[in-house]
Amino acid sequence: MSAREWIGKDFYRELGVSSDASADEIKKAYRKLARENHPDANPGNSSAEQKFKAVSEAYGVLSDPVKRKEYDEARRLFGSGGAGGFGFPGAGGTGGFDMSDIFSQTAGGASGGLGGLGDILGGLFGRRGSTASGASRPQRGADVETDVRIDFAEAVKGATLPLRLSSPATCGTCHGNGAKPGTQPRVCPICGGSGLVNRSQGAFAFSEPCRDCRGRGKIIDDPCPECNGEGISTRTRTLTVRVPPGVDDNQRIRLAGQGEPGRGGAAAGDLYVRVHVTPHPVFGRSGNDLTITVPVSFTELALGATITVPTLDAKITLRVPPGTASGRVLRARGKGIRKRDGSQGDLLVTLQVAVPAKLDTAEQKALEAFAEAAAKHDPRPEITRLLRQSGK
Template structure:
């Protein structure tokens, strides 16, 4: 990579952030892109691999306040690019030697001091080759009762890890990889252009810092294998449909000492034939007879996973009225429970015969002087 190439790279555009973006925004953008473009998720995708390298390079500069300041000053100085002597495209040229500018012309300063430090430090910091493992997402379905009360489930995870045959070295058993002579184990090579130090992944070892002469026949020299493990995950009481649970460090193991990724468990909750959910409260609709609603009664109400409770209906309870049974809902984070919301629904018999029909006809005659729709009609007439 030449000096011209580096200065013309717009790291803000690569990460998709504004030039005045704060550190948190830069970090968030990097994490999103790194997760999307990670080599473990894009096997044999050269375009994604190159994009991942550009994103990592951009973040290494913009996440460091001093490097970012130096980068901004350089971009301001050159207006976002370099016009070299004799350059095409009608861009014109500098009237002096760029080599003098970058070397400092014997003054001990110059841009070589500014940019050389940036890439010298970056090469050393990334030379360890440690890589964070990829995140893993799994979806599970639990019953309505399991979501309310919580449950421990078993998840079988298959992920990439160190090859068991070569212990992650990539070399055949009995042999060891050697330090790459090109990059001396750093994983990066640098070029010096007039005092301007540039770094890029080593082409001989592909950034690993090691060269395998006799590849492991199991992993073909990659150092990675596939492992399966069963993990027991506790679904907390009170989860809701679509909730995402994060388990730190339970994803794909890292490479060369890097941290493991995270495991994300997405919860899907099944429906229940009797109960519903309203936040921390459970809901249930209970049918009652007309005499129970009109005269008042004590009725049995089911509870989720427990014995029925007795609910006292006051006389004249209207259809659709909701009553509250405290402490019979879903668990809260503080250990207490929400309530059970009971809605009564007056049940109308499909047919009446004999004494029941005669009794209801007698009731109808006794209340014939009451017009239950009088208020409704009056309101409608006023608005007409």
Template structure:
């Protein structure tokens, strides 16, 4: 858990419960949200995966009575962060943060856990001046990388493996990431003692920031590598094979974990986010997991009913039965002929009727249509429309 979690994250809000919620209410809300955002039900959805992790983290804290009490205590500190002399802390800061020189330093239990939690944020060394945190160099996670992939409609429907060429920073091949010229080695930064960061203290509250001397690397290079100029990083190009699942839609974003920029000092790689762009099809459209299709029909077919053949995507045509008096714009559903869903099932094909009126008619057709027109009463058909139009 990061330093800022207890301060910045409202776990009650994450689970959608009140601060006085019972354990049963917390458990009920968690189960509901976990089912909704579980990765198995939202494959390829990075936002849902992050939401699931957030919900699980909140439940881990609030479902444990002891951790919940600590969490509530930290968030209820009067005035945000005031020392004991300013009054207000419901417990001894020395016990919680393990400060040296304070009364009753605690080395175990809840105090130690909270002390570890806030170790990078609060002053643990005492003294009035700016202090530095000692320790080993921090591992750094690689940066996330984002790229666009354009697919034809068919490849998006069927799924495809595409090569993606990425240009990103990696360890310099000449100095192997040290930043130092061949035959030399960097030295530990004397300012931050190799941690890559330093802490500015304001009483019992401190701000952690990258070391100005080494710019966060933890090392100082006296004789820099001529290739990377001492940064230890160089731009490299690599090609990865990315699997795009069947049924992907235009505008969808796919997350490939660990395929982003390499990490530093043993840190994990970043993630690769692939933005999908799908070229439109000449005949078929998309409506979520369904395919859409507009089919022209003649006026007699719509009026009298009948059977018509309609195409399916990469399959044999199917026969669609039109009932008598089918209106223009009516939509029919053909089950299982749509896009592939995440669970492997398929959406439907939505067929919309487009009644065509002939631009030219022969004498025989004109006579038949005249009889049809005279048999009906157009004014009665529009009577309600004319009546409603007169209303204020």
């Protein structure tokens, strides 16, 4: 891909975000589009596959602060990817200086560079300035992110899950060199394997990626039928993910070296698995502590009682002291989340009085008798005092 083609792409439009979007907005947009257009969700849909590749490429640039800065600077210089001038007075008009001609210039020429512009283009094409040796240098593979959903108990205790993933990976047919089995790539005769050629435009002299080998330094005469000479193909693979005990909702787990393969022998990127935890109908969580709300009767709180409470493993009994108020929290130590670092949480039991919706005759009479006997106990003494002070 030439510099002009690269800068002509609108990565912000691919992700549907503005050019001043935050990193979180870019990530959110990418995750939504990648999920919608993932090959697993759209089998046989070539347009969805192309969209998936396009948003992945856009996210690879915009998610990296350094690459994004260089891309933004290049777009400003090149009129935001337009085919006209740089935005200088008269650019693209009659007699104006249209810098887009630089990319169509084929005359060989002197060595040199474009200073700041050379640095911008160098960053986008894996080099700095006009250093020829940097054009085909190894490049680490991009990181990949995917999502898994687990239930509450698995998040508490940990789990080992199979993860089926469709993502770019080293081509299994050519093993990454891009050539058909039985053949080998040859050194590009135009750039001598450097991946760069020197060009000149009037007073300017600079280096740009070699068009014959597309900046790789090598030419593949007989491309691999699986990856079409790219050395990378989209494959479906199954990985084993170990979810540690106590994982939080929306937490990411890093699998080193399981991302996109590197180029030129460089290391592969990492795979980040974002965990989504399905809420439990009874239990909640606060840090390493599990929480549960247990309904109790008024008599259990007033007279005291021994109640049975569930945990994720078994049942336990707790003593409710006489005169306990509704809303009090009892603590069952060591019944919470145990993490790999040895930390141990508790089970926090909130007692909540349950009021019957209907009473039979015996219950009605018993409560009326209790209310008459307990009339001397004012449940709202402070409010009563304030009402008296106000004369009401």
